[in-house]
Amino acid sequence: MATILVVDDELGIRALLSEILSDEGHTVELAENAAQARQVREALRPDLVLLDIWMPDVDGISLLKEWGTSGLLTMPVIMMSGHGTIDTAVEATKHGAVAFLEKPITLQKLLRAVEQALVRPGQRLAAAGVAPGGAREPLPASRPFLNGSPALVSTGVAAAPVPAVPPGPRPEQSFDLDRPLREARDAFEKSYFEFHLAKEGGSMTRVAEKTGLERTHLYRKLKQLGVDLTRNKRGVS
Template identity: 75%
Template sequence: MATILVVDDELGIRALLSEILSDEGHNVELAENAAQARAFRETRRPDLVLLDIWMPDVDGITLLKEWSASAQLTMPVIMMSGHGTIDTAVEATKFGAMAFLEKPITLQKLLRAVEQGLARQAPRPAQPAPVLHQHAAHPVRDFGIDPATTGVPLATAPLMLGPQPEQVFVLDRPLREARDAFEKAYFEFHLAKENGSMTRVAEKTGLERTHLYRKLKQLGVDLTRNKRSGGN
């Protein structure tokens, strides 16, 4: 059983997450703002934090920075937001967040993120991930709840903490092109990881197979390159 701190100013979100995680056997602690979260962290170290970004007093990114600067970021943190962007995800991972979940959060994505978060070591606050450069091309670490994602909208992001190959995404171009480039790299990653098995890729990415096929065709993904002999 893990101790999970849920930080969100919305009572409904706190209650829902508490109910789900308690049913999974976890001990859930609740904070409705940054002040309560700070007070909890001063006395205890949770095994995982679910942290909302947009809060009325101090936003989640600022709190994350505070924990990082004070060497209190010794637990995995999953950021939550209903208004996520690539920039927000990049900033969150720069300061030590390991995941980004877009609201409304589905049960499957929440449980998968929590499971992967608890299985990973916490980020080292003294060594934030190198995610931004001063040029148009921005190396962005492989994201994902398998290992996925900062698509637009940001769908499900546990961010890989171990050494991962980096992709370079040129952000100085139209949003549609940048999003398609990221999504193509994301699906190609999963196809290679699953040896071309469409069934397993559909399960990993949370897409129905017909939708997945249409998406891959639309993005121009080569389905034969990673296809297993006799695979699904």
Template identity: 65%
Template sequence: MANILVVDDELGIRDLLSEILNDEGHTVDLAQNAAQARAARQRTRPDLVLLDIWMPDTDGVTLLKEWSISGQLNMPVVMMSGHATIETAVEATKIGAHSFLEKPITMQKLLRAVEAGLGLTPPNPTTPAPPRKPGMAGVPVMQVPPAELTVEHAMTGGQQIPAPVEMGPQARQMFELDKPLRDARDEFEKSYFEFHLAKEGGSMTRVAEKTGLERTHLYRKLKQLGVDLSRGKKTLAG
């Protein structure tokens, strides 16, 4: 897992990104302005930086340029903004930014950007792979159609969404139907969430993504159903 520095002047965004990244096992340091970001970079030597563009004292592009000129841009930097232009994105790329995330940031795009920045996935998933030789094992490359040109696509080349995984027989379970609808529904939902917790190793981030629920709603739902949140991790460990 990596040390990640999140730089954003909005407390809610810092808290949200920190919660998601911590849940994925990363160590997260937070900064609300450029001054704190400089100090945190010197103190923690992050493996990756998530850097907001619009900040009250020094904007993210200026800070990125400062790190580049001083030779401190030795880690991948993912820029973030909800109001940046394509020109700003291109400028940040020329300075040395790895990629760009448009706000509001979805969980899936955040995790993909972090994985790509850390070298866990290719930074540009739409780049065609070399032709495979006859008889070469592997899955055929899927061609991704060009997306609408946005600031994010201008820097990343778009996002490729992984195909859904087919569930095996272990996903099926019999339920007693001779009971009130509310009880039967709760029984099904509890088994449903327990299955996904086990499948995702107890990661609330992944479960929220797979089930389509916001994390806060998911937490409340699991508590209401009496789901053991440690069950997934114990199942995989054992």
């Protein structure tokens, strides 16, 4: 497991990402601005940084450039933004970011990006087309996007294969009621959440809205029920 620094000026975003990443077994450190991020990076040397672009003092792109020009970009950085564009994503990767996540960040996108960013440096460089001497091969004209939008631009990580389209959600199901109440309730709740995940294409944000749960509570509930979150991933195109 890794030490991950989350840098975002929004308390809710920091809390949500910390909750999810901690549940995955990572050690999470938080910073709300560039000054705090510099301090944590110097003191702890995190294995990965999730860095917001729009912050009140120094923006994330400027901090990324600063780390790069001063030789401090020794860890992978994933940029985040709720107002990102293709140009922003390209600029971020040009200055050393390994991926770009557009807010609201779905659970699947977050965990996939973190997993890919934490591969060993040699593997990441090889996948990015960087020669042993440090020279980067020319980037292709097109980059991978999720769902046809710049939700995640990844350098150093090959796009995952498009999974088979799952069958549509079934609103009517039958349940075995000849069992203890708790087991029957858990079976119903699992089917209920699987239905909404399939209907919303795996979007935790939309499922939280539909079911009336906080995203953190929803995430805990799905893990408790053993819901397979990977089954409802959207394909990468």
